[in-house]
Every structure is written in C-alpha cells, then in structure tokens.
Amino acid sequence: MEPHPDAPGPGSKLPQHYEQCFGCGDEVDAGLHIRSAVGDGMVVHSTFTVTEAHQGAPGLAHGGLLACAFDEALGSTVGNLLRRPAVTGKLETDFRRPVPVGSTLHIAAKLDGVAGRKIYASAEGRLDADDGPVAVRARGLFVSVDFTHFTTHGDVNALEKFRAARKARPEKDWDINP
Numbered sequence: 001m002e003p004h005p006d007a008p009g010p011g012s013k014l015p016q017h018y019e020q021c022f023g024c025g026d027e028v029d030a031g032l033h034i035r036s037a038v039g040d041g042m043v044v045h046s047t048f049t050v051t052e053a054h055q056g057a058p059g060l061a062h063g064g065l066l067a068c069a070f071d072e073a074l075g076s077t078v079g080n081l082l083r084r085p086a087v088t089g090k091l092e093t094d095f096r097r098p099v100p101v102g103s104t105l106h107i108a109a110k111l112d113g114v115a116g117r118k119i120y121a122s123a124e125g126r127l128d129a130d131d132g133p134v135a136v137r138a139r140g141l142f143v144s145v146d147f148t149h150f151t152t153h154g155d156v157n158a159l160e161k162f163r164a165a166r167k168a169r170p171e172k173d174w175d176i177n178p
C-alpha cells in the first residue's frame, strides 16, 4: 500500500483538520490538542498531553478520552495518507497502563489495509517518549464516505466555513465540493 500521490511527505507537520474538533482543534479549550506529523511509509505520529481537564480518576486520564485520542490519531492517518473522507465504524482500545495527568502519549498509527470502502488502521501509544512503555493500543475500522455524509448529517453552514478555510490553505487540498 502506498500513500496517495498528493499526501504530505514524511516529516510534514499536519495542521488541525477543523478548529472546533475535540481531538485537534485550537478553539476547544478543554480539547485534546493533538499534534500530528507524517512518518515513514503509512505511519503518522501524534502526541497528546494529558491535562487536568482529561481526568477520570484523580490524576489519571479518562479511558474514553484516551479512546478519543486514538480515534483522532487513526482518523488523521486515514484522512491525510489516503486523502479521502472516512468515518470511524469501529474502534477497539486496549488500556495496558494508567496514563497520568502531565504525561504525553506518543502515538504511532499506521494504515494496515483497504478493502473496498473499509479502511483498517492500528496504533500504539507510549508514555512520554517514542520508545516509552506501551500504555494503550487501538485498532480502527474506518468507512469511506462521500462528502454528502457531512452535508446530510452535519451543520451545513459550519461545513461551508470549514470548506472555505481549507481552500485558503497554501497546500493542495482534497476536492471538498458539497
């Protein structure tokens, strides 16, 4: 499997995909503020720093928010390397170690395969370093959708702004044409 010919190359930092996204958006104060960059092959590296806004038990990250971090990291891998819209159909997480407030999860996500509209991806999150202990593993099944998925089910006015903002970016974007 190869990245799309127009996919950003290894080392490229990936911009937030939507400023109000809970996973990566700058406008969501208590969001996860995940940052991602393209790795080699079909890999995207992301980091998520756990703050007090992300707790489940005192001083520890909430499992659902960790799952959210992996949804974002895997979704970013699918969207940026294949350059086609897709939504999460299934997300499985293995929580192997507690993730304390103040720690940074280093997530390496990779595309595993494509079968028709189904896209398989998996990821590992390590504590505080790319070679730190594994805290979380995840696997996702994404399903390719038309952009009409978002216009039919989402907020059309917000989508129009989203489309205009992406069009204004210097890099070549997908053809987002509702």
Ligand SMILES: CCCCC/C=C\C/C=C\C/C=C\C/C=C\CCCC(=O)SCCNC(=O)CCNC(=O)[C@H](O)C(C)(C)COP(=O)(O)OP(=O)(O)OC[C@H]1O[C@@H](n2cnc3c(N)ncnc32)[C@H](O)[C@@H]1OP(=O)(O)O
Binding pocket: 017, 023, 071, 072, 073, 074, 075, 076, 077, 079, 080, 085, 086, 087, 088, 089, 090, 116, 117, 118, 141, 143, 145, 150
């Ligand atoms: C969010 C992006 C906005 C716009 C994008 C633009 C730019 C973005 C750029 C880069 C992206 C960067 C980052 C993205 C980061 C994060 C992304 C977060 C993503 C999400 O967080 S997104 C929200 C949660 N997500 C949903 O809100 C989905 C709700 N859901 C549905 O909308 C439908 O359910 C749908 C469309 C999934 C399928 O519906 P459908 O009718 O179109 O198709 P159908 O059911 O036939 O499924 C087709 C084939 O997938 C298999 N399949 C489906 N689901 C399965 C499952 N769960 N398990 C096993 N197999 C499954 C079937 O078995 C069949 O397989 P087969 O072909 O072999 O028969």
